[in-house]
Amino acid sequence: MKKYLLGIDLGGTTIKFGLILPTGEIVHQWSIPTNTEQAGSNITTEMIASIQQVLQQKQIGLDEIIGAGMGCPGTVDRTEGSIRNAFNLGWTTPQLVRAQFQENLGLELVIENDANVAALGEKWQGSGEDAANLVFMTLGTGVGGGVIVNNQIVEGVGGAGGEIGHFPVICSHEFSCTCGNSNCLETLASATGIVNLAKKYRKETETSLNHFEELSSAQVFQEAQAGDKVALQVVDEISAYLGTACSVMANLLNPSVIVIGGGVSSAKEFLLDKIAHHFEQGVFPTVKETTQLKLATLGNDAGILGAAYLVKEGENNV
């Protein structure tokens, strides 16, 4: 009997797998390192081998799997079932991953952009509470996003929906972004951006941030909570950028919730309260009453859960 959803989270460092019940319960999860050597040419075969091995260990037949879903970096071609431009996997050419899964496992594979998949995970089992309208913002090395409107992922006409990290920020800085523009939100409010901002300010004044040779965003938050003025200035400033970005998204879409996740969000309420302060100053009264800001709750499991949800709900009507 078909009873498991197979959720896969394909990242640049690790590939996570989960056998998940349609109720959302994770029955078993495991991971393997992402082998980016030889232009990532072994990634798909290693994924397939790992699935076969674990199913055998667990004495689960392929006929018990309802289907497989996968979140991945890069650009997804939903018609072809392929992935392009996933440079952090080493892939320089389009990869026909769906066909390889079909051929070797006899499994239908649904592929989707990783930020969209995390949004689905939080919608289904996290702080999204199954909302039909939700924005997920992830603050990690970069800033990413997934947008769900009327229960559907907003792909965008060129597949670039949810590029929250590239919102232009009006500020006095001049940080170049990998996309070619300047002062994109992720040049300031990602883990990388926070460190860049802190390094800029610590040159100018006495601060406990000068005690760290290398600096991480976690250290900036730690020092801010300990009361260091420069660290607090950095956190306040990026909270203003994030709060304004959230208020613009909320005024445009009036979703039930904007979920904030990613490594930077481990600063929890210390960060959320500051973002909310700026958010509330920038939203229309009805939006303030109806759109909530929340922290993500699934952490690293958002990817496998969202990938499983892709299968559960079907590709085009999540």
Added chain:
Amino acid sequence: MKKYLLGIDLGGTTIKFGLILPTGEIVHQWSIPTNTEQAGSNITTEMIASIQQVLQQKQIGLDEIIGAGMGCPGTVDRTEGSIRNAFNLGWTTPQLVRAQFQENLGLELVIENDANVAALGEKWQGSGEDAANLVFMTLGTGVGGGVIVNNQIVEGVGGAGGEIGHFPVICSHEFSCTCGNSNCLETLASATGIVNLAKKYRKETETSLNHFEELSSAQVFQEAQAGDKVALQVVDEISAYLGTACSVMANLLNPSVIVIGGGVSSAKEFLLDKIAHHFEQGVFPTVKETTQLKLATLGNDAGILGAAYLVKEGENNV
């Protein structure tokens, strides 16, 4: 035989009507003044009477009308078929307009927010080219918006989707907005905002804008095109605000097109080119390639056409 769609555009000054074929051809259109006296208590009966009169004149039977659609200000209760908070119509209590149409004309009426209806009009017969994903931004006395994602209007959980006019703008001004916040986009980039900005700057320096006792946004554009530096400064500044707003919307939704309409957009390419300049600086490369900025083409007919389209496509799946 049922062959006409009846499109109604209920505004604070005028009520426009159109008998429209399912192909989008306007067969006949007319208007009546909006009677806001006695708390607007005669508005619905006067609409119904006008429809009855024109149909009789044209020798068209009610059984030839497929259905009626209406765009209106205020908040629409789609379940109840009523309109609330339409203060510019004089209405202080919810109006059960759908029931009155059903009772007196035997016509099904679909009601929708006016900015959303204009967005549908432009999508169907204007510069939207039937795009499944489109944002409509209207620059009039205020700034309004309608958002269409995956062929559906984005209502928002509290009915406040598309509140583009209340995007917070980071700037050095301090203009209060009717919503209670400061420096909302419409306090700067609406016809009213343009005049406020021009009045602020003309105090400070010599400009041809000082020749006008009262000032209109049209005069600001006229003087800017004639080369007046202060007028140009105003137009450049509001174009930056609008361009940034458009780039944020485009990075979030990656729609096929952002359509710019409303009275202020009669400045045509002179304004559009300036907005586009700032827009292009703020969008992710894929978005720049795939999301277009366009001027609205329907003018005052967007409302009746969009209202007719509401009927044509059904309320929940436009």
